[in-house]
Amino acid sequence: MDNNPNRIQNKYTRALVFILLLLGSLVMLFPFFWMISGSLKTIREITSPEIIWWPEEAQWSNYAEVLTMKTNPFGIYFKNSILVAVANTVFTLFTTILAAFAFSRLEFKGRDKLFSILLATMMVPSQMYIITNFITITRMNLYDSLWAQIIPYTASVFYIYLLRQFFNQIPDQIYLAAKVDGCSDWKYLWKMMVPNAKSSLVTIGLFNFIASWNAYLWPLMVTGNINKRVLSIGLQYFASESGTAYHLMMAGATIVVLPLIIIYLLFQKYIIQGIARGGLKG
Amino acid sequence: MDIRIEGLTKTFTGKENKETIAVNNLTVTIPSGHLVGLLGPSGCGKSTTLFLLAGLHEPTSGKIFFGDEDVTGLPPEKRGIGLVFQNYALYPHMSVYDNIAFPLRNSRSFKEEHKDAKERRAAIDQIVQHTAKIVAIEELLDRKPAQLSGGQQQRVAIARAIAKQPKVLLLDEPLSNLDARLRIQTREEIRRIQQATGITTVFVTHDQEEAMSITDEIIVMRDGLVQQVDHPQETYIHPANVFVAQFLGNPPINLFQAEARGGWLIVNGDRAMATVLADGHYQMGIRPESFILTGDEGDGTFNARIEFKATIGRDFQVRFDINGHFSEALIESDQHISEGDTVRFALRRSGVHLFDQDGKRIEVW
Amino acid sequence: MVGQNQKKTFFRAMLYLLPALVIIAVFVVYPMFHTLRMSVYEDFNIFSKEGSGFGLSSYIWVLQDPNFHKALANTFIYAIVTVPVSIALSLVIAILLNSGIKGSKFFQTAYFLPYVTNAIAIGLAFRFIFHSEFGIFNKFLGLFGIDAIQWLNDPDWAMFTLCIFGIWSALAFKIVIFLAGLQGIDPQLYQAARIDEAGKWKQFIKITVPQLGPILAYQFVIATIGAFKAYVEVVGLFGDDGPLHSATTMVYYMYDKFYNANRYTIAAASGVIMFLIIMVFTFIQMHMSNRRADQ
Numbered sequence: 001m002d003n004n005p006n007r008i009q010n011k012y013t014r015a016l017v018f019i020l021l022l023l024g025s026l027v028m029l030f031p032f033f034w035m036i037s038g039s040l041k042t043i044r045e046i047t048s049p050e051i052i053w054w055p056e057e058a059q060w061s062n063y064a065e066v067l068t069m070k071t072n073p074f075g076i077y078f079k080n081s082i083l084v085a086v087a088n089t090v091f092t093l094f095t096t097i098l099a100a101f102a103f104s105r106l107e108f109k110g111r112d113k114l115f116s117i118l119l120a121t122m123m124v125p126s127q128m129y130i131i132t133n134f135i136t137i138t139r140m141n142l143y144d145s146l147w148a149q150i151i152p153y154t155a156s157v158f159y160i161y162l163l164r165q166f167f168n169q170i171p172d173q174i175y176l177a178a179k180v181d182g183c184s185d186w187k188y189l190w191k192m193m194v195p196n197a198k199s200s201l202v203t204i205g206l207f208n209f210i211a212s213w214n215a216y217l218w219p220l221m222v223t224g225n226i227n228k229r230v231l232s233i234g235l236q237y238f239a240s241e242s243g244t245a246y247h248l249m250m251a252g253a254t255i256v257v258l259p260l261i262i263i264y265l266l267f268q269k270y271i272i273q274g275i276a277r278g279g280l281k282g
Numbered sequence: 283m284d285i286r287i288e289g290l291t292k293t294f295t296g297k298e299n300k301e302t303i304a305v306n307n308l309t310v311t312i313p314s315g316h317l318v319g320l321l322g323p324s325g326c327g328k329s330t331t332l333f334l335l336a337g338l339h340e341p342t343s344g345k346i347f348f349g350d351e352d353v354t355g356l357p358p359e360k361r362g363i364g365l366v367f368q369n370y371a372l373y374p375h376m377s378v379y380d381n382i383a384f385p386l387r388n389s390r391s392f393k394e395e396h397k398d399a400k401e402r403r404a405a406i407d408q409i410v411q412h413t414a415k416i417v418a419i420e421e422l423l424d425r426k427p428a429q430l431s432g433g434q435q436q437r438v439a440i441a442r443a444i445a446k447q448p449k450v451l452l453l454d455e456p457l458s459n460l461d462a463r464l465r466i467q468t469r470e471e472i473r474r475i476q477q478a479t480g481i482t483t484v485f486v487t488h489d490q491e492e493a494m495s496i497t498d499e500i501i502v503m504r505d506g507l508v509q510q511v512d513h514p515q516e517t518y519i520h521p522a523n524v525f526v527a528q529f530l531g532n533p534p535i536n537l538f539q540a541e542a543r544g545g546w547l548i549v550n551g552d553r554a555m556a557t558v559l560a561d562g563h564y565q566m567g568i569r570p571e572s573f574i575l576t577g578d579e580g581d582g583t584f585n586a587r588i589e590f591k592a593t594i595g596r597d598f599q600v601r602f603d604i605n606g607h608f609s610e611a612l613i614e615s616d617q618h619i620s621e622g623d624t625v626r627f628a629l630r631r632s633g634v635h636l637f638d639q640d641g642k643r644i645e646v647w
Numbered sequence: 648m649v650g651q652n653q654k655k656t657f658f659r660a661m662l663y664l665l666p667a668l669v670i671i672a673v674f675v676v677y678p679m680f681h682t683l684r685m686s687v688y689e690d691f692n693i694f695s696k697e698g699s700g701f702g703l704s705s706y707i708w709v710l711q712d713p714n715f716h717k718a719l720a721n722t723f724i725y726a727i728v729t730v731p732v733s734i735a736l737s738l739v740i741a742i743l744l745n746s747g748i749k750g751s752k753f754f755q756t757a758y759f760l761p762y763v764t765n766a767i768a769i770g771l772a773f774r775f776i777f778h779s780e781f782g783i784f785n786k787f788l789g790l791f792g793i794d795a796i797q798w799l800n801d802p803d804w805a806m807f808t809l810c811i812f813g814i815w816s817a818l819a820f821k822i823v824i825f826l827a828g829l830q831g832i833d834p835q836l837y838q839a840a841r842i843d844e845a846g847k848w849k850q851f852i853k854i855t856v857p858q859l860g861p862i863l864a865y866q867f868v869i870a871t872i873g874a875f876k877a878y879v880e881v882v883g884l885f886g887d888d889g890p891l892h893s894a895t896t897m898v899y900y901m902y903d904k905f906y907n908a909n910r911y912t913i914a915a916a917s918g919v920i921m922f923l924i925i926m927v928f929t930f931i932q933m934h935m936s937n938r939r940a941d942q
Contacts, residue, residue: 006829007747008847017743018750024740025757028818032760034783035772051786058886099667108660109653121675123929125876127898129678130920131685131905135693136673155670173371176338179648181442182359182388185659195375214765216879217898221906232767239771240886246775253768264763265756272759275820276827334815357650 015087021236035257038250039063046247062251071241074255077234078229084149084219084230085212091154092208093201099155100163101189105175118157127217134221148222149230153212159204166200168211206267210260231256283349283449283482285312285335290344292330292506300459304330306506308344312484312499317476319493319514320486322503328486331503332452334363335484337378351518361450364443364481368455370435372427378438379423382410392446413445416475433464440472444479448634451476453485457492465627469496490530494518502526519632524597524641527567533599538607540566547636552584554627557636557647564644565637568604572633575609575619576626586622686915693911705916715917717892718900724806725896726874729813734866737818741825742855755826762819770883773812774799799885802893809894812884813877821866826864829855861935868932875925878902897921 008014031276038046040058059161067074084087102108103115142148170193178188194201223229229237235252242248290308305327312318320328321564333339335346337358345354353361364385373381386392386406387502396402417437419497436456443451457465473496476483481500487493493500494514502509502517502525510522521527523596527535543561546553576583586602593599597612598619613623636644661668675819686692689700740758744751761769776782777798785795798808832855840850856863878898881888888895888903895903897917905914 006742006745014746014748017746018748021740021742021743021748021751021754028761028815029757029908031769031772031776031815034766034776035769038772038775047781049786051783095667095670098663102660102663106656106660106663108657111660114664118671121671121679123926124675124679124689125872125922125925127876127878127901128682129675131911131918132678132681133674133900136678136903139692151670152674155667155674157671160667171369171371173369174368174373176336176358177365177367177371178373178384179338180336180358180363180365181385181446182390183384187388187927192373192375197838210763214767214879216767216882217902221902232765235771236767236882236886239774244781246778246781249771249773253771256765256768260765261760262764263357264760268756268759271763272755272823275762275823326808340649355649358648 020276032257034259035250038234038247039254041247041250043245043247046250049253059247062247063255066238066248066251066255070240072234072238072252073226074231074234074238074252077229077231078255080146080227080229081213081231084146085209087146087150088153088212089205089208091150092156092159093205095155096159096163096204097189097194097201099160100167101193103160104164104167105189105193106185119161122157122161130218130221133218137222142222144223144225144228146228148220152218153215156208157187159208162204163197166197170196199270199273202267203270206263206270207274210263213260284314285450285482285484286347287311287331287335288347289335289346290331290346291342292327292334292339293342303506305341308506309506310501310511310532312482314349314482315480316498317473317483317485317496319497319500320484320503321490321493321500321529322488322509324488325505326503327506328488328503329454330506332454332484332486335450336363336452337361338365345491346388355514362446362448364448364451366439366443366451366453366456367438369459370427370439372435372438372442374427376426377423378414378419378425378427378430379410381438382413382441382445383407383428385442386410389446409445413441416444416478416524417471425633426581432460433468436460437470437471440475441576444475444481448481451479451481451483453483454487455488457487457489465492472496494530504529521537521567521635521639522643524565524567524637527635527637527643531569533570533612535567535569535632536604536607536609536611537565537567538605538609540564540605546581549584550586553581554584555582555631559636559644559647563639565639565641567635567637568609568629569633570610570612572630573613574628574630575613575617576628578628579626583626583628585624586627588619588621591619652693659683675854682915682918685912686919688912690913691911698912705912706920709916709920712913713894714895714902718895718897721806721893721895722875722877722897725810725813725877726871729817729874730867730870732810732819733814733817734863734870736814737821738825738859738863740818741822741829742851743828744822744826758822759819761816766816766879766883768883769816770812770880773808773815773884774886777808800890802889802891805885805889805893809881809884809889813874813880816880817870817873821870824862824866825859827853828859832858865932868935870929872925872932875921875928922924 008017037054039062040060041052041055042059045052045055066072103111137143137148137152142151174192175188178192183191214232215230216236219230220233220236223233235256238252239249259275287308287310290305292302292305292502293303295301308331320331322328330339334341337353337356341354345352347353348361373384376384383406386409393402396405410423414423416439419434419437419441421428422434422438427438430438431528440456453472457469460468469492472485485497497514498519499511500514501511504525510517510526512520512522517526518530522528523573524537528537541548541561541563542557542559545558546558547555547557547564547566549555549557586604588600588602589608590601591598593615596615598617599610600613600619601608601610603609613619638644653790685698685705687701688698689702691698744754744758748754752757777784779785779795779797779800782798784798789795796804798804835856836858837850840854845853876898877896881896881899881942885894888899898921900922901914901917904910904917
C-alpha cells in the first residue's frame with residue numbers, strides 16, 4: 001500500500017512531472033557544470049564561437065596556474081578562508097554554547113528581559129552596522145588582519161536563540177538528577193547538554209562555516225593587503241584583472257565552490273533539517 | 283537513618299505575586315529503614331515535600347534532619363540521597379553502566395576513599411556490577427536508555443540512585459509511567475530492593491493501592507497539610523477524617539448526611555444502626571463492602587431500591603439511593619437480586635465511619 | 648535549590664554570557680547607536696569621533712541624490728520581480744518533488760545545491776554564461792537566428808539579467824521550506840478529501856494552499872527583506888554595480904558612499920533609511936507570527 005497521498009496515480013502525468021523535474025534540475029545544475037567544464041578548457045576552446053560542452057582534453061594545468069599565480073595567490077586565499085571560517089566557527093560555537101546554557105538553564109534576575117533585548121537586535125540588518133564596525137576595527141589596529149574578519153562574527157544572537165530552543169527541550173529532571181549526583185553546572189553543560197545537542201551543534205557549525213566562507217562585503221572592507229584576502233575577495237579581484245581568461249576564472253570559481261559542494265553532499269541531512277527547522281536566513 | 287521533619291513550610295510566589303502554600307508546617311518522623319509512602323491527590327504538596335528532602339527546593343521555614351544532622355542548608359549533592367524521578371531522567375547519551383557509575387565518579391568522598399585512579403575504577407566497577415545484580419539488569423549494562431523498556435529504565439534509575447549507597451532513597455511517582463501489569467511487578471521489586479538494602483525510603487504516589495501494598499507507613503497529604511500518618515491498614519480502618527476516608531478505598535466510601543435520633547442513626551427513614559451519639563446531624567461513611575443483604579426487618583436494617591446492577595467477577599456491584607446520595611455496594615454474587623427490587627440491608631459496624639460536620643473522625647459512636 | 652543564592656547565580660550567569668555579550672555589545676549594539684549618531688551630522692570625523700553640522704542634512708542629501716533614487720528604484724524592482732517569481736516557482740517545484748516521483752532524492756539534492764554556493768563564484772559562472780560574445784546563452788539564441796544581446800553591458804538589460812540570477816539563487820532555500828511544509832500536512836486530510844471525491848486540483852486549493860498559508864506569508868516577508876539587502880548578487884554578476892550604475896542597490900549605494908567616497912554621514916543616513924524600510928517588513932512578519940501563535 002502506498003502511503004503517500006500526494007502520489008500521482010496517472011502514469012503519463014507521472015512521466016510528464018519527471019521530465020519537468022529533470023529539465024528544472026538541469027537548469028539548476030547547469031551553472032555548476034558550465035563552470036567546471038569551462039575550468040578545464042583551453043583559452044581557444046573557451047572563446048570559440050561554437051558550443052563546446054566538454055573540452056577535448058581536460059586542462060588540469062589551469063588549476064595549477066591559478067593556485068600558483070603571483071598576482072592573485074589562490075593558495076594563500078584558500079588558506080586564509082579556511083583559517084577564518086574554522087576560527088570563526090570554533091569561537092562562535094563556544095560563545096553560543098555558553099550563552100545558550102545561561103539563558104536556558106541558569107535562573108538569574110533579568111534573564112528574560114536581557115534575552116528579548118538580544119532578540120530585538122536581530123531586526124537590524126547587519127549591513128547597517130558594518131560602517132561603525134569598520135571604524136571600530138580600524139581603531140583596534142586590526143585593519144588588514146585575519147582577526148578583523150573573525151572577531152566581529154564570533155557571537156550570533158540567532159544561533160544562541162536556536163541552541164537555547166534545543167537546550168530547553170532537555171528535561172529539567174535530567175538537570176536535577178545530575179545535581180543530586182554531584183554534577184556542577186559547568187560539568188553538566190559539557191557532559192550532558194553538549195553531547196545531547198550534537199546534531200544542533202553540527203548544524204550551527206555548518207551554517208556558520210558556510211556563511212563565513214561566503215562572506216564578501218565585510219572582508220572586502222577590512223582587507224587591503226593581498227596576503228590577507230579570503231577566496232571571495234581574491235576571486236573578485238582576479239576576475240576584474242584577468243580580462244577574458246574565463247578558463248582561469250572558472251578554475252578559480254571552482255576552487256571556491258568545490259569545498260561547499262563537498263560539505264553539502266556530506267552533511268545534506270543536517271543542512272536541510274537546519275533550514276526547515278530554524279527557517280534559517282536565505 | 284531516620285528522617286525528622288520539623289515545621290517544614292514551602293510557599294511559592296506565582297504570577298502577580300500570588301502566594302501558594304505547597305507544604306504547610308509539616309512535622310513528621312520517618313523511622314530508620316522504613317519504606318514510607320507520601321500519598322495524596324495531585325497538588326497536595328507531596329512532590330514538593332520530596333524535593334525539599336532532596337534539597338532541590340529550599341524551604342521557606344522549618345528544618346530537616348537526617349539522623350542527628352541538620353541537612354536543611356545542605357545542597358542536594360551533599361545530602362547523601364538517591365533520587366528516582368517520575369520519568370527516570372536517565373542520561374540519554376550514556377550507557378546504563380555509565381549512568382549508574384556517574385554519581386560515583388562525581389563523588390568527592392568516594393575519590394578520597396579511593397585515591398588511586400586505577401583502584402577507584404575497579405571499585406566503581408564492582409559497585410556497578412553489584413547494584414546491577416540487585417535490580418536484575420546485569421545483561422543491560424552496555425545499552426543506551428532509549429533501547430530499554432519502561433520497566434528496565436525504572437530499574438536503571440533505581441540502580442543509579444542506590445549505587446552511591448545513599449542514606450535516604452527518594453522516589454517520585456516511580457510507577458506512574460508503567461503499564462498496569464508492570465506496575466504491580468515493579469512495586470514488589472521496589473519493596474524487595476528496599477528490604478535488601480535497608481535504606482530509609484520515601485516514595486511519592488497518588489495511587490492509594492500502590493501506597494497500601496508496599497509501605498510500612500503512609501503519610502496522607504492534602505493542600506500542603508498532613509491528614510494522617512499511620513500504618514497503611516490503619517488509615518483504611520481508622521481514617522482520621524473525611525478526606526482520608528474518601529481518598530482511600532476503591533470503590534470509594536459512600537459518604538452522606540445522617541441524623542442521629544433517640545440512639546439510632548436514621549438511614550432511608552429506618553433506624554439503621556444503634557449509636558451513643560447525641561441527637562443531631564453527622565457525616566456518615568459506609569465502605570461498599572460493608573453492606574449485608576438480610577431477610578430481617580425492623581431496627582438495625584434499612585430499605586433500599588436497587589437502581590443498577592452489574593456483575594464484576596466475584597461480586598455484584600449494585601447502586602441505590604441512601605439519604606439522597608447515590609451509593610454503591612459490593613454484594614456476593616450468589617444472591618438473587620435484580621434492578622428495581624427493594625431490598626433490606628444490614629451494616630457491618632467496622633465498615634461504618636462517623637465524622638462531625640468539620641470532617642473529623644468520631645471515635646466512639 | 649539549596650545552596651544557591653541569587654547574587655552568586657547572577658554572577659555566574661554573567662560569566663557564561665560574557666564572551667557573547669562582549670562581542671554583541673561591541674559589534675552589534677554599539678554600532679546601531681553609533682551609525683544612527685553619525686547619520687544626524689553633516690560631517691563626521693571617524694578618528695576624533697566628533698560630528699559637525701547637527702541636523703538632518705545628510706538625510707536630505709541622500710533623499711535628493713538621483714543615485715539614491717536609482718538604487719531605491721532598483722532595489723524595489725528587484726524585490727517585486729524576484730520575490731513572487733521565485734516563490735511561485737519554488738512552490739511548484741516543491742509540489743512536484745513531493746508527488747512520489749522516482750529519483751526524487753537526486754532531484755532534491757540538485758535543487759537544494761544552489762543554497763550553499765558562493766555568490767561571487769557562481770556569479771562569475773553566470774557572467775560567463777551571459778557573456779555577449781562567448782556566453783552559451785547568446786550562442787544558443789544564435790541557433791534560432793537571434794542577434795547577440797548585451798545581457799551584462801546594456802543598462803537596459805542589466806536589471807533583467809540580475810533578476811534571473813537572483814531568482815536562480817533564491818529558489819533552493821524556498822523549496823526546502825515549502826517541501827518541509829508540504830510534508831508537515833496531515834496525510835489524513837488528503838485521504839478524507841479523496842473519500843469525499845475531491846479531485847487533485849480541489850485538494851490543492853482546499854487543503855494544500857490553506858495549510859501552507861502561514862509558510863507562504865513567512866516566505867514572502869523573509870524573501871522581501873532579503874531582496875532589500877541585495878548586494879553580493881550584483882557584485883558577483885557584474886563585478887561592480889552594472890553598466891553605468893544601472894544595477895546599483897541600496898546596500899551598494901551605502902558601501903560606495905562609505906568606502907569609495909568617504910562620505911560617512913551619507914552612508915550612515917542611507918543605512919538608517921534602509922533599516923527603516925526593512926523594519927516595516929519585520930513588523931509585518933512579527934504581527935503575522937503573533938497572530939499565528941494566537942490561533
